[in-house]
Amino acid sequence: AYAPWRSPLAISLYLLLTFLVLFVIFWQYRSRQRIIKHTHDEILQSQQQTELALNSSKSGVWEVDIAAHWIKQQRLKHELGYKTLPQKFNFDDFCALIHPDDKRKVLHDWHLFITQKNAQQWQVTYRLQHANGNWLWYHDIGKVIETNEQGYPTRLAGIYTNITEQRATAQQAAVLGEAFSQINDWLLILDSQLTPFSVNNSFAEAFSIQTIPAKLELKRFLAALGKKQYVDFINILKSLQPKQNWRGDAYIKTKINPSHPIHISITAVAKDSNVVSYYVVVISDLTEQKRAENELRYLANYDPLTKLPNRSLMYQKISHAIKDADTHASLVALLFIDLDKFKPVNDSFGHAVGDQLLCDITYRMNSMLDKNAIVGRQSGDEFLLLIKNLDSPQSLSNLVRSLTEELAKRVVINDFAINISASVGVALYPFDADTTDELIRNADIAMMHAKQSGRNGFKFFTEQMNNQITQKLLLENALKDAYKDDLFFNNYQPIVNNKSKKIKGVELLMRWQHQAELISPAVFIPIAEETGLIDVLTEQALTRALEDLAPLFKANPRFYLSLNLSPVHILKSNLTERLLLILNQHHIKPVQLRLEITENTLLDDKNKAAKQLQALRNAGFKLLLDDFGTGYSSLTYLSQFPIDVIKIDQSFVRNIGQDSNNESIIKTIHTLAENLDLYCIAEGVETIEQIRFLNSIGCDDLQGYYFAKPTTAEILISDAYIQALLEKLQTT
Structure with a gap:
């Protein structure tokens, strides 16, 4: 007989219990390892996204501790070629790398900044020496992140941007301007009395004259044309109306050649439409053109x-x-x-x-x-x-x-x-x-x-590739038919202010149902852009929206509609006039229409985009930069284009509460917007935790499924829908 605690059954129970304990410990260990790996992967992905955004704009972050007298940055190793220097080193050693012509001003401004109470933003442009001896231009923007008890800054953090290429481009433009002033064509400028006052070097050399205006005589220039051509030329000049242009061919005798076949172009320049200010005469030697015609035979093949x-x-x-x-x-x-x-x-x-x-x-x-x-x-x-x-x-x-x-x-x-x-x-x-x-x-x-x-x-x-192209062509044809038959419809997603607990506006979202299936905008929008239908589809959608939302516009003059513009719209020279015409037809003010643009909108022709956006701003429209931080040159766009609002992309908002680095990016975007007198709208808000974080940094304009999914105008303007949305706002 065994004692009860030493019986075979008891021993079996002991072994079973030991196995269960070990199994539970092992299972908990495996779970912790999975959680740690998942968190590590998310942190690594967020870090890679941040580095990509900074590296693509040739930017990086820096930090200065004024009290400890050190500076921390990555450009020394990655951009300036100092492989052995640490990222964190003495501030005086860093100043030694500044160009001698820039150092005095930089140190003077720095001293004024750190001795100023309640200082906020530091900004400077200067040159740093590369390890190979070259000088690179940088533009630094920083913000005080820590002060002492007296209010003086003790720590700064900011972003640096390599602007060497921009400087080189400006210098190249100056060189090209100088080269243009010395073009080979003969250039003569006459005042309104047909008195010459300026010629270029080629003209002076061809006619053996001085370029001093007091010594210029028109008859001497044009005697080479012959008497009859000279009289005809004077009559042509006198007959030109303001801003009118005349072109013709002639033969002329010069010091270079006794018989030049030339092409003459005369433009009557006028500051207004009534009076000619001066005449610009450009004479081109067709001898080179004939030589070029021979070359065209080669270029043909x-x-x-x-x-x-x-x-x-x-x-x-x-x-x-x-x-x-x-x-x-x-x-x-x-x-x-x-x-x-x-x-x-x-x-x-x-x-x-x-x-x-x-x-x-x-x-x-x-x-x-x-x-x-x-x-x-x-x-x-x-x-x-x-x-x-x-x-x-x-x-x-x-x-x-x-x-x-x-x-x-x-x-x-x-x-x-x-x-x-x-x-x-x-x-x-x-x-x-x-x-x-x-x-x-x-x-x-x-x-x-x-x-x-x-x-x-x-x-x-493969033949399958051909079938895919065929399917795309069929979809293009269906898209054109859908436009003609007005088969597109609108959805709207509210944009709310969590501080005032009010609905500020809605974003217009275009929808298309084809063969009983909703076609994704990511599919049909690019096709509409390729086929040139995007502008008329957008105008069609805007007209529908103004009719659908008329009660909301009438009830609240501050209510606005947010409309997405494609790159095709920016290239349209009459965009501002078309939008104003549509708004006037519905008695809507430009301030009630917000225009959303993405970074891709600005890539094709930056100069034209800047002019177009400035024209829209001057007309009273507010401009929103959508999907901020996901492209390549966001910071550059904020300085070059008249942006009013930044929309924080939902890819950042989605990871709130899961990724501290992601939250830091959102804080940086919001701080950047405040420093530039802009405000932010956070997209993709889906949880109360996201709302609390955004409220904590002062971002109160929100948009996302937490408040409402995109819906039809009929539901949107219903009292029940609006009341439910306002009640949800009160609970956040």
Whole structure:
């Protein structure tokens, strides 16, 4: 007999209990490890997003401790080439890197700043020395984050931006202006009395005269025309009306040539429409033009930059290769090569660097090919590669793979390190096409699929690709029919103020139902932009909205509608007039319409975008920068364009309470907006925790599913809906 605590049953129970305890401990350990890994991954992702936003705008963060006399920043190692220096080091050592011409002013302004009570923002532009001896321009913006008891700043944090390229661009513009003043065309400027007072160097040299205005005599200039032409010329000048232009050809005798064929252009310049202020006479020597006409014979078949066969000549060569393939029963391959993100290279480094890059790519491609391959330039950054007498598809795959790898290598041009890649589409004759046009088209289709797959790769043409293009064309046709039949409808999502507990406005969201299925705006909006329908669709949606929301506009003059603009709208010269016309028809003021733009809206033509946005601002519209922080140049846009409101992207709002770094980004955006006299609207608000955080930093304008999902106008203007929304506001 066993004692009860030593019986086999008791021992079995002991073992079972021990196993259960160990299993629970192991299960808790596994759960903690998963939570730690998940948190680490989220922190790493947020850090990568922040670094991408800063690096893409050539910016970074810095921090200064005035009391401890140190500065912490990343540019010393990553941008200035000081690999051995720590990120945190003595402030005096940092000042030693400042350009001598800038150091005195920087230190003087710095001393005034740190000895000023309640100082808020520090801003300075200066040069720092690179490890290789070059000087780089920086613009620093900082904010006091800690003060002592007396109110003097003790710690600062801010953002630095490398503006070396902007400075270089400004200097280049000055050089180009000087070069323009010395153009080869002969330039003569006459006042309203036909008295010459200015000529350029080319004119003075051609007629052997001084450029001092007091010594200029019109008859001496024009005697070379001959008596009859001189009289005709004077009569033409006197007959010109303000802002009118006249053009004509003539022959003239100069010191350079006894018989110049010339082209004369006269413009009557007027400050107003009634009186001519002066005449601008531009004389062009047609001798060079005739020489250029001879060169056109070459340009008709070859690209002048890369010296490659152009589109027309390549078409002939492809057609000839197809005929040879039919005769010898061989294969022909056509590669359609499109460079990835070539436009940013032109925008960032200039077209001269872009041209050099195209020449470098041409040289590298030709160096890889044999006599059976011909490279041609299809258009700006597109190339065609024709391969005759192809051995096998496998050898073609190896060649295409080697080609993409070669084009993805870094190139250094004028001290600029450029990383670029290519998307390649491949089509084979006779498998993929029967004619030259089909072969080019199918290679182009394959290239587009390669680009959509992530760029820097290649795709062989398949019939499925053709079907996808066909589906897109069908959707384009359906889109056009839907516009004609007015099948689009609007949804609206409220924008509320959590402090005043009021509904401030709504955002207009365009919707389309096709074949009993809602088509995503992410699908049909790009198609509408490509087909040129986006502007009329937007005007159609705006007209619907003003009719739908008329009771709300009438009841509350402060109520506004937020409308999204696409890049196509910004390129329309009459955008402001069209919007004002629609608003006037519905007796709505411009202040009641807010216009939302994204960073992509501003990329194509920054100068034109700036003028367009300023015209909208002058007309009374408020401008919102949507999806802030998700693009590449947000800080630059805030300084260059007349933005009134920043919309914090929902990707940041969604991680409130889960990611402290993400919350810091939101705080920084809100602080930046306050410093620029802007305010923020937070998108994608879905939880009470997000609302409390946004309230704590002073961001009171909110939009998201927590308050309301997008809905129809009928529901939106109903008393029950508005009352429910106001009651929900009171509970936050």
